[in-house]
Amino acid sequence: MSRCLINLRDKNNQNSGYIGPDYPGFGYSIPDNASGLVLLGGNLSIKNIITAYTKGLFPWHIDNGLVHWYSPKKRCVFLPEKLHIPRRITRTLKKTPIFVSINKHFDHVINCCAKPRTNQKSNQAWLTRPIIDAYIELNKNGWAHSVEIWKDDDVIGGLYGITIGRIFFAESMYSDKSNASKFAIYSLCKLTHIYDFPIIDCQVTSDHLKNMGAIEIPKNEFLTIVNRECSNMNKFSKWPKNLISLNKLLKL
Template identity: 40%
Template sequence: MTDPLLPIPWLNTSDEITPLPDPESAMIEPNGLLAIGGSLSINRLEEAYREGIFPWYGPDEPILWWSPDPRAVIPVDQLHISRSLRRALNRADYQVSLDRAFETVVEACAEPRPDQPGTWITDDMKAAYGRLHRAGLAHSIEIWRDQRLIGGLYGVSLGRAFFGESMFSREPNASKMAMAWLCAQLRAWQFQFLDCQMPTSHLLSMGARCLPRRQFLMMLAASQRQATRRGPWTLDIEDWRHE
């Protein structure tokens, strides 16, 4: 748990008025920690994402708000598709959907993994993103085979920005397939980027770029001048796989 003596703001759980701090005031170590406390209400989460801030905390911690520097993003027209992913995408034995099984995707993302026995997707987080989904601001993309959910991801969308939260795979390449189809749909809707928050080797292999926070915030601000495409979303693109 973060040391409560650190010089960062604490927000009361009932405080829906005090704005989150300027992201540029975030701590260097731990990288991007900005504030503690507050709530996961729809208004607070929408405010946070529009300002480049997101919640991330463990089961025994208060809500922790972050805006790391640098920031990992994938331009939706620059997703790297490997040969193995291309082969998986070109198969004809799977189906893709948007917002068909949001809660199931979140539950799957929260399942323990061999290299990560715990999860930051707590019951409070599941409930909060469920509320965002019902408000039309959080979305999922699902990959199905034989009517079985084999992979997917979920995140938040505001303006022309999509903020990826988590993904899962039950078969090889399934989460990457979800990412590829999502980026294709976002391109068709004239989105510019998918926010990945923190870089990982998995995301970097798919084309994620690490931007200075200031550059990311400028790009984010431009995206928020566009209207939000509220859900539920449906897939409305032509087959793009041979472009």
């Protein structure tokens, strides 16, 4: 039995391409639109997701069984080389030992990210079971990575995303304690700077990200960087294996 393939058309009524159930189908020009939504349908296979990121798309949510793929006109990014740590964060780290790990508890981090935020109803959450399962599979295959923030013996916050070549495509973060998500971002910025990553993709802008130093760049500039850094579609595996003192990491 064949499945229906749904096309989005731009304002000139030209096909913008499609993603079939088993075919990436990313050989098209991505039209600009206000919402950033460019495609519906397809599946969340490893091949589809990785190919999507290399074309500037990401899966945001699923409605009525259809994956919604986005590519915003402006992209929110961190420039790791321009990381600035506020003095109050430095003072906090001197008083309170905080540690960082990579890929120790990916399942825990992504499931915590999926919990409803304050003033958000559970049915408004975009990070649903099919998306969670897809990224857990990406983690098992070396594409998706998590940053965990530790205080004493507890993980108090973190983030997760995908690395292709030398770009980290951040997906979501969470915080159970004050500043924990900031610690995760600062850790990731420092590590990616050490490994010469030019940007961390944060997809869409928020006040929280801007307050930590994120900026917006035009989509064409973002795609130029992605094409340069992700053309070989290499996995990145040089992450630290053990817990690291965040205070010491930020001094490197």
